[in-house]
Amino acid sequence: MKILIMAGGSGTRLWPISKEKDPKQNKPLLGSNTLLQETYKRIKKGFKDADIFLSINNKQLAGVIKQLPNIKKSQIISEPTKRDTAAAIGLATEFIARKNSKEIIATVNSDHFVKNEKEFIRVLKKAGQVVKKYPDYLALIGLNPAYPETGYGYIKLGKQLESYNGDKVFKVECFKEKPDLKTAKKYLKNWAYLWNPAYFVFRADTMLNLYKKHLPAQYRVLMNIRKSPVKIKLEFPKIKPISIDYGIMEKTDKLLCLPASFDWADVGHWRTVKDILSHKDTDNVIKGKFVGVDSVNNLIYSYTNKLITGVGLKNMVVIETKDAILICPKSRAQEVKKLVEKLKKQGLKKYL
Secondary structure, three states: OEEEEEOOOOOHHHOOOOOOOOOHHHOOOOOOOOHHHHHHHHHHOOOOHHHEEEEEEHHHHHHHHHHOOOOOHHHEEEEOOOOHHHHHHHHHHHHHHOOOOOOEEEEEEOOEEEOOHHHHHHHHHHHHHHHHHOOOOEEEEEEOOOOOOOOOOEEEEEEEEEEEOOEEEEEEEEEEOOOOHHHHHHHHHOOOEEEOOOOEEEEHHHHHHHHHHHOHHHHHHHHHHHHOHHHHHHHHHHOOOOOHHHHOHHHOOOEEEEEEOOOEEEOOOHHHHHHHHOOOOOOOEEEOEEEEEOOEOOEEEEOOOOEEEEEOOEOEEEEEOOOOEEEEEHHHHHHHHHHHHHHHHOOOHHHO
16 A cells, blocks of 8 residues: 655645745644654654655655655656646556556645544555455545534545444545535534545556546546656646546545544644644744733744734734735634735735
8 A cells, every 4th residue: 555645735825934835844833843744754653665655746846855855756756837636646646556556545635733643544544455345446534523614625424335344434425515604513413424634545547547537638648648757747737737526536426435533634724723733722822932912812923033022912823934924813814825816916926
């Protein structure tokens, strides 16, 4: 079984720390190690070094090698340009399938927080066993919701297929997009709705056959690259960007799901960083120098030697770097992505 760490994202909602050439997974947001280093360290607890691969894009290659100097270049699958997750997973699957078309692959994101790592590894391996038993199916790991989250997609479970060595395996009925709060509260009360953390486990040839069926143009590009790998810079940009969810997952009916619980979070925006690091809502989470009066429940990060001060700050995010400052309510942390889009439109690329 091979583990594919997806590390090619740009993390726009964690601007101004996360930038195009130096994204969030390259940053020590939760401790002394970067998110990518923590992910790699976590995976190594259950899998051999030779079975761990990285999916990145060329702009990030230097940063990845700096973080993981011992990883072999033959285990880094680098896209010449970004074409969304379907292209990234397709390219990596084609690469791994060259040696073994029946290899089982599990995708793992580089920007996730996992508290119970032992359980995470166990469930990941169990999903691999399920795919080995049902090679025509893709297996997903679904997480039991801890609260009514509106920022995650959901998996709706269908009928139970079996109980496999103590773990229940269900067929997937459908996917649900990020819900509003009222809907998320309904999901929380219904055992059939699980968070979708985008952990996909599949056999290489099964996945490539799905590309052939549902994304034939992408499949042709992948096969052209297989015939002549040196032409990747010419062929890969021909791919039309689409996510793996829309391109493959929502089009196939052969999906299985293993419900799991291992204290997980997608480190997707600054509010998540605050929630992971704080012990209670009134805590301020501070990196750098801060002096406050009547200021509670804030995330304040300073990446320079400047002193940040505040009076009456409540539920705020303040991020200060050498070339930019972000200030926003914690409740609107998701909207930092809109801010980045506005910076692009105004031609302020030097800050991105």
